[in-house]
Amino acid sequence: MADSASPSPVHRDTTEKLAQLKHLPPEGFLRTHVFSLDHKVIGKQYLDMALVAVIVGMVLSWLMRFHLGFPETPVPGLGTIAPSSGAGGVMTPELYLSLMTMHGTIMVFFVLTTAPFAGFGNFFLPIQVGAEDMAFPRFNMMSFWVTFVGFLVLLAAFLVPEGAPISGWTAYAPLSAVGKDAGPGLGLGQTLWAVSIALFCVGQLLGSLNFITTTLDLRTKGMSLARMPFSTWAWFITSIIGLIAFSVLLPACVLLFLDRVGGTSFFIPAGLVISDRLQPHSGGSPLLWQHLFWFFGHPEVYIAILPGFGIVSHVLPAFARKPVLGPRLLIGCMAAIGFLSYTVWGHHMFLSGMNPFSATLFSVPTLVITIPATIVVLLWIGTLYGARLRFTTAALFCIGFISVFVSGGISGFFLAQPSIDTYLHGTYFVVGHFHFVMGVAAMFGIFAGTYFWFPKMYGRMMNETLGKWHFVLTFIGVYCIFMPMHYLGLAGNVRRYSAFTDEYMKGSLPLHRFITYAALVTGAVQILFFINLFWSRFRGAVAPENPWEATTLEWSTSSPPPFDNFGTWHPVVYRGPDEYGVEGPSGDFRMQAVPDRGGKGAPA
Amino acid sequence: MSTANPVITSSPSRTGVWVGIAAITMSFAAFTSAMVVRQGAAPDWLHFRLPPLLYLNTVILLASSATLERCRRRAASGAGPAAAIPWLAASITLGLLFVVGQALAWRDLAAQGLYLATGPSSAFFYLLTAVHAIHLLGGVVALIYVWFRLVRTEANNVPSALGATVLYWHFVGVLWLYLLLILAIRL
Numbered sequence: 001m002a003d004s005a006s007p008s009p010v011h012r013d014t015t016e017k018l019a020q021l022k023h024l025p026p027e028g029f030l031r032t033h034v035f036s037l038d039h040k041v042i043g044k045q046y047l048d049m050a051l052v053a054v055i056v057g058m059v060l061s062w063l064m065r066f067h068l069g070f071p072e073t074p075v076p077g078l079g080t081i082a083p084s085s086g087a088g089g090v091m092t093p094e095l096y097l098s099l100m101t102m103h104g105t106i107m108v109f110f111v112l113t114t115a116p117f118a119g120f121g122n123f124f125l126p127i128q129v130g131a132e133d134m135a136f137p138r139f140n141m142m143s144f145w146v147t148f149v150g151f152l153v154l155l156a157a158f159l160v161p162e163g164a165p166i167s168g169w170t171a172y173a174p175l176s177a178v179g180k181d182a183g184p185g186l187g188l189g190q191t192l193w194a195v196s197i198a199l200f201c202v203g204q205l206l207g208s209l210n211f212i213t214t215t216l217d218l219r220t221k222g223m224s225l226a227r228m229p230f231s232t233w234a235w236f237i238t239s240i241i242g243l244i245a246f247s248v249l250l251p252a253c254v255l256l257f258l259d260r261v262g263g264t265s266f267f268i269p270a271g272l273v274i275s276d277r278l279q280p281h282s283g284g285s286p287l288l289w290q291h292l293f294w295f296f297g298h299p300e301v302y303i304a305i306l307p308g309f310g311i312v313s314h315v316l317p318a319f320a321r322k323p324v325l326g327p328r329l330l331i332g333c334m335a336a337i338g339f340l341s342y343t344v345w346g347h348h349m350f351l352s353g354m355n356p357f358s359a360t361l362f363s364v365p366t367l368v369i370t371i372p373a374t375i376v377v378l379l380w381i382g383t384l385y386g387a388r389l390r391f392t393t394a395a396l397f398c399i400g401f402i403s404v405f406v407s408g409g410i411s412g413f414f415l416a417q418p419s420i421d422t423y424l425h426g427t428y429f430v431v432g433h434f435h436f437v438m439g440v441a442a443m444f445g446i447f448a449g450t451y452f453w454f455p456k457m458y459g460r461m462m463n464e465t466l467g468k469w470h471f472v473l474t475f476i477g478v479y480c481i482f483m484p485m486h487y488l489g490l491a492g493n494v495r496r497y498s499a500f501t502d503e504y505m506k507g508s509l510p511l512h513r514f515i516t517y518a519a520l521v522t523g524a525v526q527i528l529f530f531i532n533l534f535w536s537r538f539r540g541a542v543a544p545e546n547p548w549e550a551t552t553l554e555w556s557t558s559s560p561p562p563f564d565n566f567g568t569w570h571p572v573v574y575r576g577p578d579e580y581g582v583e584g585p586s587g588d589f590r591m592q593a594v595p596d597r598g599g600k601g602a603p604a
Numbered sequence: 605m606s607t608a609n610p611v612i613t614s615s616p617s618r619t620g621v622w623v624g625i626a627a628i629t630m631s632f633a634a635f636t637s638a639m640v641v642r643q644g645a646a647p648d649w650l651h652f653r654l655p656p657l658l659y660l661n662t663v664i665l666l667a668s669s670a671t672l673e674r675c676r677r678r679a680a681s682g683a684g685p686a687a688a689i690p691w692l693a694a695s696i697t698l699g700l701l702f703v704v705g706q707a708l709a710w711r712d713l714a715a716q717g718l719y720l721a722t723g724p725s726s727a728f729f730y731l732l733t734a735v736h737a738i739h740l741l742g743g744v745v746a747l748i749y750v751w752f753r754l755v756r757t758e759a760n761n762v763p764s765a766l767g768a769t770v771l772y773w774h775f776v777g778v779l780w781l782y783l784l785l786i787l788a789i790r791l
Contacts, residue, residue: 135616205627212623217616247630263721266642283646288638
């Protein structure tokens, strides 16, 4: 038997096979830039789509925040865009709900899943394991284009006559299932939502298939599982979670679609009267939708955040100049989180009429999952302890990630307990919680990944001064936005309402205004990021092969890498990914693909 | 030890099929649990007799698995692609025959007045058989692709896609046996 340090026959076979199948450079504009089979182009396409999606999602949040802070002040231009629901520039509650639905759907699916997982994962996973491409390049291309069509279908919901759906990103049945009687946007808009999410599932299943197979079968010589970088581990675990989660959401969307257009009654109970009309359905179970949705929905939280774990664990040691504390434990914790994520979905349903005994049953694993998450955080902090940190923008965003993840995670301890959740579940406490722990933390992971990998992806450096300003202002900004929401929630401020103008809620208005100001300013600060991104893409300083003195395989090839990643050279891996703070040939690090006696790995 | 049967080696396409099998199994587990929950949710579950044609279709599908296995062994034995292709053609034909048979079973059910929206039991019947047929047609497309590969490859060189597709085809057969079982028990 080959031990883990030397290449197994399977690896050698695969390498030889790859040498035979060595793909030719793409020809023509369409094959190079549009329907590309190259995982690097597909990764960039995912990231560009996420960039468009995040701008749309952010603008939606500004509109909502403006209305929450200034419920009676007209928004210039809103009356023109939405003549009926935004007449005179003041939005109706229904328009607010549709913005909320689209904000959540766009951000969770088309930003937090696509950018850190499908985007960076596509670009770097094959390079980090030393492969020339993904295992199934055609499936990979389909993965992006199906997802992209899903995005367009979702955006089309804005354009249909009754507008976008108002049922939230969770699309709770039966209101999401009965059709337009349930409100504006729940006609065609909600159908488009179901189709969009079903397409998204197909796209991500194809992506997960590629990630898993590539990790298992296309690793280069010497790249044992134990030597894989943490980011690869994170994408690998995430793709396993995604494979299971999207396999359940897809059938759920099919059932919802059939209830809406096929006249079935999977989720719609008998005798349901909506808008004074008896719905022609019988016997369905609204709770069934919630179970199917949250069986996907909770793992989805980890699909969004685990790639961030991977990025932080990958980036932090490169700037701390020392290896991560407890690498095996770190990977074990990520795997444990992945497994436990499938046992906790009921904690979203404490108030849904589930049996209270089930609530207790779901509460226990929810509290247990905080243990591996806490261990990971402690390992990062232990890594930072005593390090001579290089304060680059990427490193700052990693530290910011740890901060917001802890801040958001701590409120999770409270929400995990049904007795406390009963009070807090419908309030802004939950909004603050999940925006910190899932939204902002994942965004910080994306920022860290962007500042770290940009030189490799585009061959140019980003501007560090602009980057540091971006970090400082964003970091302060997100705390100003989401920290007060916890206090609002504790004070009983309900969520999902479009305005708090009633006498008994008026006291919360000043704080809401503060949050609105903070949201608008923090949003405006992102212009620094966009300027940096576009300016650096064309005018940034030319990046060397390994600007951060990092160790993994992506830094052993040119910036940007050639179409087949390593050219004629087949990388061979000699050690783990984390050899920092040691005596190496060119500094305090040893690269994975450089043998002990000089040279650049073995010849092809 | 791995040279005896060149089709059964670790290859990305084979791993990919196993991963796909995991995903499809999960999807049908979701459908099954939805069916169990829905049956318990309200007393409107309509019991009906499965169209007898389904059992003939089952025999046809099992026969296609047998012919495909034969095709794989012929290709692996070094007899060359020409020896394997008739068996491949037989499998594709039997597969398509199965889908036609399923469509006829649908007509049989519709003739009894049982449609998608009639009740939850008929809804699940149409849904599960349709989703299974889509997966089977995906297998047919893969088999046609394998056909092209077989024609193009030289003798003694078995395309790895063949082994992977055979594995998938057997899985779709086993999936059908499972669906037939739960439909027979539940409906």
